[in-house]
Amino acid sequence: MSEGLYGMVTTGLRVDRETPNEIGNTHDLRDVHPLQPLLPLLAQSLAHMAGESAHMMVVTDADGRVLWRDGNPEILRIAHEPHRTDPCTDRPLMRVPHVQSRSAAPIIDPDTDRVLGCVDISGTARSPHPATVALVCAMAKLAETQLALRMHERDERLRRRYEALGGHPGILLSPTGRVLSGDPLGTLGERLPLPAPGERMVLRDGRFVLLETFSDGYLLRAAPPASAPAPVPTRLRLHGFLGEGSPTALVGEHRLPLSLRHAEILALLALHPGGLSAEQLSFHLYGDDGNPVTIRVEIHRLRAELGNTIGARPYRLTSPIEADFLELRGLLASSDPASLARVYTGPLLPRSESPEIRRERDEFEVQVRTCLLLRGSPDDLWAYAQTSGGREDFEILQRLATTLPATDHRAAAARARLRA
Structure with missing residues (x-):
């Protein structure tokens, strides 16, 4: 009866129900967490004990988010899908609240000396068994030993590749x-x-x-001598962010199609060169309903595909960047209608529901339209009329119908759209 849950254990055994969205976030979190490969080992070692006795065994990350749990069915039923345990401390813990006992021990990363997570055994008895703390400490030590073995294996593989040079x-x-x-x-x-x-x-x-x-x-x-030219950093190019195209990223010679969520993240980082925290990115993407855990998972996936183009603390683009929407922003400052009409092929990420992307999209649309109406030639206005925002724009079409010669096919098309 093993479960991967995302919850909070409050004082006692009263808890709240998790939402389907949080369950999905937990699966993403668990897939990238360093303890993920060890969950089967910990489960095999402790699940039998937790199921046979009136206990529940939980493995959490350092912030107390539950990665896995198992135990006595009655205890699991009473616990009822917890939302979050207490954040892990750096020493074993035995605590006896008024309705349950708890024994927990932290799991320390041998690579960074930071707390990775926690092994926790909780029950309904008012007094925990003396052997419980020893058991959770042994399980935490087992996990640390396995992490150390995996670290040494990775180190050795890296050394062999280094020696081969x-x-x-x-x-x-x-x-x-x-x-x-x-x-x-x-x-x-x-x-x-x-x-x-x-x-x-x-x-x-x-x-x-x-x-x-x-x-x-x-x-x-x-490092090369001071007089030698510095290495040229890899340039990140973003295409298809304006209009109905498919967003892509080009890193050097590597072209990567982007999901809408990854395109939104890259657009926000490009529009905020000073960087954004996970909390700020979450708010810009989802508003008050955002979850920073989801952002960290998506950034992890982006880094795996784009390499070292994204820095951390705060998240920021570390490579020189080119993007159609950044070029558009520069052209708006110069008020060059011909260049604007050439670059502006449609709204910024039109399928995005991100509050910040929608705000930037609306500002681009208003500024481009205003500049073209004030200074644009018929050719510029016609180019804008081919975008999703300009196809049924009454003022743009009326200007085309009245300024172009009556025999011009563009004037005829504008009149037809006005009648429609």
């Missing part, structure tokens, strides 16, 4: 900045702060180096 070309770092090879005297310490790829940094011994991606980790290579 020959000559030890630089200093090898893990994805989190741990020094894996290339520093035989240990002068750099166990871990280095990671700059942005392509950014220069100074080591403790005074050397200037550049960070570059290598397989699943990074390499620090000697």
